[in-house]
Amino acid sequence: MEKIILEIKNSQEKLIKIVMSDMVKDGEYNKTTLQQITLKGELYWQAERIKNNQAHHSNISNADIEAWLIAELSHYRQINLVCNGTNITYFLKQNGKYRRLQAENKLAKPTSKAHNNVKNYILDEGENIPALIDLGVFNNEYKIIKSKYDKYKQINRFVEIVDDMFKDSGRDNITILDFGSGKSYLTFIIYYYFTVKKGINAKIIGYDLKADVVADCNAIAEKYGYDNLKFIVSDVAVDNLYNEKIDMVISLHACNTATDYALANAITRGVPYILSVPCCQHEVNSTISKGGDLDIMMRHGLIKERMSALLTDSIRAEVLEQYGYKVDMMEFVDFSHSPKNIMIRARLEGSGNRNLSNVKSLMSTYAFDQTLVKLLEK
Numbered sequence: 001m002e003k004i005i006l007e008i009k010n011s012q013e014k015l016i017k018i019v020m021s022d023m024v025k026d027g028e029y030n031k032t033t034l035q036q037i038t039l040k041g042e043l044y045w046q047a048e049r050i051k052n053n054q055a056h057h058s059n060i061s062n063a064d065i066e067a068w069l070i071a072e073l074s075h076y077r078q079i080n081l082v083c084n085g086t087n088i089t090y091f092l093k094q095n096g097k098y099r100r101l102q103a104e105n106k107l108a109k110p111t112s113k114a115h116n117n118v119k120n121y122i123l124d125e126g127e128n129i130p131a132l133i134d135l136g137v138f139n140n141e142y143k144i145i146k147s148k149y150d151k152y153k154q155i156n157r158f159v160e161i162v163d164d165m166f167k168d169s170g171r172d173n174i175t176i177l178d179f180g181s182g183k184s185y186l187t188f189i190i191y192y193y194f195t196v197k198k199g200i201n202a203k204i205i206g207y208d209l210k211a212d213v214v215a216d217c218n219a220i221a222e223k224y225g226y227d228n229l230k231f232i233v234s235d236v237a238v239d240n241l242y243n244e245k246i247d248m249v250i251s252l253h254a255c256n257t258a259t260d261y262a263l264a265n266a267i268t269r270g271v272p273y274i275l276s277v278p279c280c281q282h283e284v285n286s287t288i289s290k291g292g293d294l295d296i297m298m299r300h301g302l303i304k305e306r307m308s309a310l311l312t313d314s315i316r317a318e319v320l321e322q323y324g325y326k327v328d329m330m331e332f333v334d335f336s337h338s339p340k341n342i343m344i345r346a347r348l349e350g351s352g353n354r355n356l357s358n359v360k361s362l363m364s365t366y367a368f369d370q371t372l373v374k375l376l377e378k
């Protein structure tokens with residue numbers, strides 16, 4: 001046991017994770033995984049312990065880790081130190097001694113303890129994020145399933161942007177609503193990122209129309225003990241949504257006007273942060289008529305459709321600015337990963353002029369409907 005602890009100490013720089021498995025008779029958790037993390041500048045060890053298919057997370061300070069390991073290691077017959085470049089496994093023998101095996105580890109990538117500063121670390125392939133296996137994004141070896149690569153790339157980027165936006169707040173809790181959460185890859189990852197990786201107290205609610213998908217997502221959240229991650233069957237255009245203080249509204253490819261309901265909800269409740277990637281902007285395209293200088297863009301269906309989508313998002317940005325948000329329109333992933341790649345990133349900075357005359361003038365010239373404007377006029 002002392003040899004293992006010494007090896008852990010000596011390998012700390014290249015250590016990616018420690019996996020303890022093959023529980024002895026009197027053990028409580030079937031499997032324990034330990035990873036190093038940094039919380040508020042301090043090194044911690046994050047333990048994920050699995051019992052009855054539920055994951056339980058805790059953070060152990062670096063000062064306490066040796067005592068914790070002495071107590072914990074004795075509950076397992078197999079201790080695996082996954083390091084950058086090597087895989088070291090200790091097997092407990094009948095005589096109470098350990099056999100040590102060492103093998104090359106081609107898969108493992110270097111990890112960083114300072115994950116607050118490191119891009120892409122949160123979703124590194126090979127990281128032990130079990131929910132991603134249930135969601136069909138990772139296979140059992142935590143490798144990305146090929147068909148999910150683009151989605152994975154999108155989520156990865158989205159989470160980075162969420163993190164960039166929120167980290168300046170210095171807060172240790174966050175409440176997020178996700179409009180049109182669907183299969184909820186993004187929702188799960190944001191929850192995992194905040195609660196497991198950053199030790200932030202996150203509460204997230206995902207809304208979606210599809211009852212079966214919502215039930216599946218709730219079952220996965222329950223399986224991993226994600227107590228403050230909930231999914232609710234809801235039509236965001238009609239239903240009453242969570243009415244307490246919200247820090248962030250997100251939507252990723254919420255169809256057509258569902259994005260407008262997300263934005264209107266955030267604006268009317270003064271939600272400080274909004275991240276929204278629209279798609280299927282059909283409303284303007286299906287209602288717009290010729291009537292001014294833009295008529296040239298309505299002669300061909302394809303151009304009309306693209307122009308309408310851009311007009312929709314331009315109006316959304318203008319409305320947000322008029323309601324006090326600082327808005328950036330950004331390509332959040334490369335077009336090759338998703339053609340629906342414009343993200344509206346908005347941060348509340350004041351109360352704004354609340355003057356929608358520019359938008360209304362366009363709407364009256366071209367006689368189109370736009371739900372966000374309509375909702376704010378109510």
Ligand SMILES: C[S@@+](CC[C@H](N)C(=O)[O-])C[C@H]1O[C@@H](n2cnc3c(N)ncnc32)[C@H](O)[C@@H]1O
Pocket residue numbers: 179180181182183184185186207208209210234235236237251252253254255258
């Ligand atoms: C393209 S999927 C995106 C799902 C998820 N955000 C993602 O990126 O993987 C759009 C989701 O929005 C949901 N949706 C569309 N209109 C909605 C509405 N009015 N209320 C709630 N959900 C809605 C759909 O059911 C669908 O699951």
